[in-house]
Amino acid sequence: MVRPTRFEITERVSRSAVTLSLLGELDMSTVPQLSDRVRHQLRDGADELTLDLRELAFMDSSGLRLLIELFDDSRRDGWTLRLIAPRHEAATLVLRATGADVALPFQTPPTS
């Protein structure tokens, strides 16, 4: 069985701007949780979404794929996506390895 990885989302809403802070591991077992939460916020009328990845301990390619899809959706549907770069090496690795660190809307580029 696939072990459920530890993952938490904290939510801050101020009018139509929503910040989701992620804690733990974003991988194929937790991506659906984040995806559901974001879609839920968008349905509720959010037009500015910030994903705070600072406390993310790990991200795999399925997590990256979700970020790319959200960026696609934001440009197509006219809302704003902002990303705050992760601090942990295991979470920045996939971003740097794929060029996502410069191509996705990070407020400050992921370093490490």
Place this chain on the structure above:
Amino acid sequence: MRWVRAATRTELVLDRAHNAVISMDERGLVTYWNPSAEGMFGIESERAAGRPVAELIIPERFRAAHVAGLERFLADGTGPLLGRRVEMAALRCDGSEFPVEMTISAIRDGPGWTFTTFVQDISARRAAERERERLVEELQQALTGSERRFEAIVGRLSDPVTIRDRSDRITYANRAALVHLGFATTEELRRTPPAEIMRDYIVSREDGGAVAMDAIPSVRLLRGEAPEPLLIRTVHRRSGQERWNLLKASPLLDEAGQVESTIMVIEDVTEQKRAERRSEFLAEASRALASSLDYQRTLQTVAELAVPHIADWCAVDLVDRDGDRVSVSVAHVDPDKLRLADELRAYEPARPDPAQGLGLVLRTGEALLYPEITEQMISGAAVDGRHLELLRAVGFRSAAVVPITLGERVLGAMTLVSAESGRTLDRSDLELAEQVGARAAVAIENARIYSERSQIAHTLQQSLLPEELPDVPGYELASAYIPAFEYTEVGGDFYDVWQARGQWMLAVGDVTGKGVEAATLTSLVRHTLRATSDFLSSPAELLAQLDATLKRQRRRSVCTAICARVEPDGVTLAVGGHPLPLRVHPSGAEQAGEFGPLLGAFDEVDWQDRHVELPPGDTLVFFTDGVTDALRDDGERYGLERLRGALARCGEDTAAQVVATVTAAVEAFQAGEHADDTAVLALHRRPDHEHGDGAADEI
């Protein structure tokens, strides 16, 4: 036909359930409402359909909490009420409230969740409790008064009541107590020593343990303690009838305030206790069946849940494609008895007798109940002396066999046996087992559909990998591909080695996405690379072409890949968002090449060719993130450093040895199965002295 979704067998069974059964979807809207719910809440199922459960049955003051709880579960999967018995107030259609006991379970239903609630109306139980308390109080007061008044009150109590003296001898028993204990007169009862009164019964605590004499509430009262009511289970030795009793004792004090005697009320809580155990079992079994797609493992869990809740033995048998019986799981209250089961199984044919027992159930799909198994039935079933001995050792008292059916098809059967507990199984046990059987059928079918679907995806995926690696002169190639285990997200790892314009090319990559979709994309990636290599030889340009092709797809299609051109002294490669390969040499292992952007993902990007020199004996190891992301059960990832460490010890090993080292290291690291696809491809430059073979091929 009812309005409910295509009535599944589970729902047909639930239609007949005594408890109200209500299901709702993620929005809290009713999707199922059984006939008992119609009666309990006074709302017909047609009217309940699609309406919020909150408005129908939850008193207004609790509605906000209900909505918040549902949202919380959907957000983070926690639900403190799930799977437990909870007592609360419910609302009837006329606005009146009544107390209920309910169990809620959440079940994955396709992409969403379905919540099923079993509700039991406990108003009658509550009223009886209040009435009993009042009467006992009255009794205590009256006992200071006249004998006649005392008789008059106790006679009104339908519960057995006994009065015991300081040595716990019964001095008085009301009518109900005499019937309960099996005595004709109070005199006869008085003459019998306390320890012998229950001789016709097997008495145990709820957990199955023996009831100590000094745990009896009346005895504890005499010791000066304030005892809690004691729940006991009695099984009549002769009839096998099981009852649950709650023993409550109150003191009668003398003038000095000392306990003179005790009044013990024996409350019969059999119905309530059974309903409780059943709904617990049903909820736990449903949860187990919905929790995993490995139905063999879940059926074992279900069998284990059945004991000792409803039986002493539980066995599940399925029918395979050839119609043979396959024993899937056996559980017994006493693990030592499992050895008996194994020995007994040797006597059971693959095709059981279609005229009786298991064989009959598998043939007809109808449940069978044997309330009383006689010595005659046992000796009739035995095929030889040893078999008879074994059958007797089990001590069969009663048995039930229920089918696991899907539509008309009988998938298998569940057998429940009551033995050492001495109780007989009845119709309500049979109904309960049928409900579990119906759920097991759905779980088995889901698992079958799933495994078929993922098998198709895997087959497709594997068909996209080269069947055998070609001989590349001067080099040795080896690879391993381990598909993800039991996960819907079948990733699309691939590798390929081919010849174009007289040169050997290789590619390794990972397409993100699911199943068939991923396989289709893999096929597109491989063909694009192969086709483009007929007119381009720069790996960086090949990746740029692939990137352009991916961006023309209707759906966002991204992949990681490394493309390499094999040269006599090493390779020239370009990397598109893929983990860098590791070069293994006699003194260690290092990353080679340079990261480039993910393919199909970003605008205005390009890729660079890098030459990686491979001296003779060196090996370049390509891998996908299934290797480095492999998860240990404590949450630790395998990671690049461990991989480097494992490879650093490979020295001048051959490609096959290097690949074996990597797969063995990852398997040893992760406790369970591979969560993701994993691919490894090693390119080993043959040492100069071996060069002969490859060179000869070339000439």
